[in-house]
Amino acid sequence: MTDVSHSGTGKTRRSVMQTLEIDTRLLGMIGAFVAIALAFQIWTGVRASAGGGFDPIGWLTNGRFLIPQNTYNIAVQTVSIAIMATGMVFIIVTRHIDLSVGSLLALCSAVMAMVQTQIMPHYLGLGLEHPLNAPVAVLAGIATGVLIGGFQGWLVGYQGIPSFIVTLGGLLIWSRVAYFVVGGQTIGPLDSTFLMLGGTNGTIGALASWVLGATGAAIAVWGIWAARRGKVGHGFAVKPVWAEVTLSAIAAAAILGFIALINATQIPPGRLTRIFAARGETVPEGYTEAFGLPISVILLLLVALAMTVIAVRTRFGRYIFATGGNPDAAALSGINTKLLTVKVFALMGGLCGLSAAVASARLSNHSLDLGQLDELRVIAAAVIGGTALAGGLGTIHGAILGALIMQALQSGMAMVGVDAPFQNIVVGVVLVLAVWIDIQYRKRSGVK
Amino acid sequence: MAGNTGAPLVDLRDIHISFGGIKAVDGVSLDLYPGEVVGLLGHNGAGKSTLIKCLSGAYQADSGEIYIDGQKADIQNPRDARAYNIETIYQTLALADNLDAAANLFLGRELTTALGFVDDARMEAETRKIMARLNPNFKKLKEPVSALSGGQRQSVAIARAVYFNARILIMDEPTAALGPQETQMVAELIQELKRQGLGIFLIDHDVHAVKQLCDRAAVMKNGQLIGVVKVDEVTEDDILAMIILGKKPEHLAA
Numbered sequence A: 001m002t003d004v005s006h007s008g009t010g011k012t013r014r015s016v017m018q019t020l021e022i023d024t025r026l027l028g029m030i031g032a033f034v035a036i037a038l039a040f041q042i043w044t045g046v047r048a049s050a051g052g053g054f055d056p057i058g059w060l061t062n063g064r065f066l067i068p069q070n071t072y073n074i075a076v077q078t079v080s081i082a083i084m085a086t087g088m089v090f091i092i093v094t095r096h097i098d099l100s101v102g103s104l105l106a107l108c109s110a111v112m113a114m115v116q117t118q119i120m121p122h123y124l125g126l127g128l129e130h131p132l133n134a135p136v137a138v139l140a141g142i143a144t145g146v147l148i149g150g151f152q153g154w155l156v157g158y159q160g161i162p163s164f165i166v167t168l169g170g171l172l173i174w175s176r177v178a179y180f181v182v183g184g185q186t187i188g189p190l191d192s193t194f195l196m197l198g199g200t201n202g203t204i205g206a207l208a209s210w211v212l213g214a215t216g217a218a219i220a221v222w223g224i225w226a227a228r229r230g231k232v233g234h235g236f237a238v239k240p241v242w243a244e245v246t247l248s249a250i251a252a253a254a255i256l257g258f259i260a261l262i263n264a265t266q267i268p269p270g271r272l273t274r275i276f277a278a279r280g281e282t283v284p285e286g287y288t289e290a291f292g293l294p295i296s297v298i299l300l301l302l303v304a305l306a307m308t309v310i311a312v313r314t315r316f317g318r319y320i321f322a323t324g325g326n327p328d329a330a331a332l333s334g335i336n337t338k339l340l341t342v343k344v345f346a347l348m349g350g351l352c353g354l355s356a357a358v359a360s361a362r363l364s365n366h367s368l369d370l371g372q373l374d375e376l377r378v379i380a381a382a383v384i385g386g387t388a389l390a391g392g393l394g395t396i397h398g399a400i401l402g403a404l405i406m407q408a409l410q411s412g413m414a415m416v417g418v419d420a421p422f423q424n425i426v427v428g429v430v431l432v433l434a435v436w437i438d439i440q441y442r443k444r445s446g447v448k
Numbered sequence B: 001m002a003g004n005t006g007a008p009l010v011d012l013r014d015i016h017i018s019f020g021g022i023k024a025v026d027g028v029s030l031d032l033y034p035g036e037v038v039g040l041l042g043h044n045g046a047g048k049s050t051l052i053k054c055l056s057g058a059y060q061a062d063s064g065e066i067y068i069d070g071q072k073a074d075i076q077n078p079r080d081a082r083a084y085n086i087e088t089i090y091q092t093l094a095l096a097d098n099l100d101a102a103a104n105l106f107l108g109r110e111l112t113t114a115l116g117f118v119d120d121a122r123m124e125a126e127t128r129k130i131m132a133r134l135n136p137n138f139k140k141l142k143e144p145v146s147a148l149s150g151g152q153r154q155s156v157a158i159a160r161a162v163y164f165n166a167r168i169l170i171m172d173e174p175t176a177a178l179g180p181q182e183t184q185m186v187a188e189l190i191q192e193l194k195r196q197g198l199g200i201f202l203i204d205h206d207v208h209a210v211k212q213l214c215d216r217a218a219v220m221k222n223g224q225l226i227g228v229v230k231v232d233e234v235t236e237d238d239i240l241a242m243i244i245l246g247k248k249p250e251h252l253a254a
Helices: A016-020 A024-048 A056-062 A068-093 A101-123 A133-157 A163-181 A205-233 A241-263 A269-278 A295-313 A315-325 A327-332 A337-363 A374-384 A396-416 A420-445 B048-056 B078-083 B101-105 B120-134 B150-163 B180-195 B207-213 B236-245
Strands: B010-019 B022-032 B037-041 B063-068 B071-073 B086-089 B168-172 B199-203 B216-221 B224-230
Touching (some): A068 A295, A101 A374, A205 A241, A295 A396, A315 A337, A374 A420, A396 A420, B037 B236, B048 B168, B048 B199, B086 B150, B101 B150, B150 B180, B180 B199
Antiparallel strands (some): B216 B224
16 A cells, blocks of 8 residues: 555655656566476476485576576577567557567568579679578568557448457458568578578677676666756655665666576587687587577567657557546647557567567478467466556566566477467467456556 | 626637537537636536537537627637636536546656656646635645546546636536535535636536536527526526427517
C-alpha cells in the first residue's frame, strides 16, 4: 500500500524497497526468471551426478543450464522474439492486437533473401557477396514490414476494422505471399555479411564488449544522478543518497556482470581452427578467444533503449499510453488516434523486419516455416512481461524479460528432455499463471 | 446584462448536424458573451451535447457557421478548438486513467525539453502550482488519476482549462459525478471564471443549478432550439415547461 501519505503526515515508515523505488512487479519477474534458471540448473545437476546421493551443492555446480555456453545461446535465441515483443507492447497498450507478426516476419525474411540472393547479384549484376547486398536487403525487409504494418494500421485506424480481424487476415495472407515470393523454396546460403546479424557469426570480441559494457554502466549511473539533479532543481523530494548509490551500484553491476557472463563463452576449438585456417595460420598452443557480445544482442539492446525512450520520453509514447488508458479522452485532447494507430502498427512491422533479419541470419537461410507461431510467443512474452490486454499498461523491459523467461523455459525443457508436446503445455500454463499472479498482485496492491 | 455590448464571444449560426438521417441538431443559432454563463437544457438526446461538440471540435457541423469574436472560425478537430482558446470539461471527465495528473493536464500540449522530449519534471512543477491555487488539498501528483476521487479528477479537468487560459469554456454536466461539497466547489469556480471574463456554456439537467449559475438558459428539444430566456425573468417552472412541452410559455412568447 503506497497511498498512505494522503493526509501529508509524512511520518509513515518506508521500507527499503519503497525508498529505492524499485518496481516490485519487475522484481517479481526477475525472481521468476532466477527460479526457473536455478530449477533447471539443479535438474541438470542431478542428472550429471546421478547416484551421488543427496548433494545440493554438487547439483548446483554440476548443472549444465547456467554454464556460459548455454546462457549465451539463450541470449542469442531470445533476440528475435524480444525485438518483436517490444513493438507488441505498444500494440497491446493501445488496446489492439497483432496476430500477423510471425507471418509478416516470414514475408520480410523472404524479401531480404530474394534481394540478397537474386535481385542484387543477378538483376542488378552486383554479384554475390557484394558489400551492398546485406544493407540493402535489411532495408528492403524493414521497409516491407513498415509498409504492410502501416497498411494494417490504416485498416484498423481509419477503416475501423478490429485489429484482431485485420491481423488474423494478415496471419493467413503474408506467410503465403512469402511462399510465392521465394517460389516455395528454402533460400540459402545467405550473404556472409548478412549472417553477422544472426548471433555467433557476428560478435565483437571480448575487449569491445568490455568497453561497451563500461560505457553503458557509466551512462546508466550518469542518468540516475542527472535525474536526481533535475528533481532537486524543481524542488521535488529525492531519494536519500545511499539509495541512489545502491541503485547506481546495482545498475553497473548488472551491466558488467552480463558482459562477464557473455565474455566467459569461448569460441569452440574446431571453429577457432577454421578461423585461423582461413587466414592461413594455425592456432597457437593453449590459445582461447571469447565470442564477446553478438551483434544481434547489441541490436536488441539498442531497440530496447530506443523503445523505452519512445515510451517514456516522447509525445508519441505519451499518446500511445493515453490512447490505451482512454481513447476518447485522447481524441478529445487533440491527439490524432487514427494516425497514431497507423504509426504503432508501422513500427511493429518495422520491428518484424528487423527481427526477420536476425532470425533468418541465425538459421543462415530463409526457410518456409520461419516465424511460424511467433505471434503467440511474442504476445505471450509481452503479456508475461506485464502488458495488460485491457490497454494502457506495459513496459519494454518487462516484455524483453518475458521473452527471456519463455526462452529459458523452452531451452531448459529441451535440455532435460521434456517431450515437445509437454513443452507447449508448460508454456501455456506459465502464460495463464503469470497473468493470474499479475491480477492478484494488482488487486492486493490496489494498482489498477 | 452588463457585457452584452459589442460582438459576441461565440456566435453559432444555423447549425445543422445529422447522423444517418436523424437530425441531431436542426438549425440552431446561439450566442455567448464574455463574462456570461449560458445554460443548455433539454432531455437526453435533445442535441445539447452534439451542438456543443461542434464548437469543441469533436464533431463537424453539416452546415452552419461559427463566429468567434465576430470572425468566422474554422474548427475541424479538438486541436483547432484549442487554438481558439476553447476548453471543454466533459461529463465523462476526459482523463486517461492510467496517467498521472500532470500528464493529463498537459495531454496533447506537453511541455518539451530542447531536444523534443517530454519534460515531466517541469510539467509536474507547473501542475503543483496550479493545483495549489485550485485545490490545495490535492497531493496525489505521482499516482494515476484512477486513484483519485471524483472531485480531485474534476479539478484536474478544470485545471487544464484554467492553465491554458481558456476564453470559452464548455462544461458538460461538470457536477454529475460529484458529491454536494465538490459541486459547491465547482459552482464557486464558475463564478470566479465568470468574473475573469470567460464565456461559459453549461450543460446541465438540474434546472435549479442553471437558475443559480447562469445568466441565460437555452432549451433544446429534438434537435431544435425552443428558446433562450434570461433566467431572472422566468421561474423554474417556466423552464421546466419549455423542456417538457417543447415550446415557450405563453407569457414569454411575445
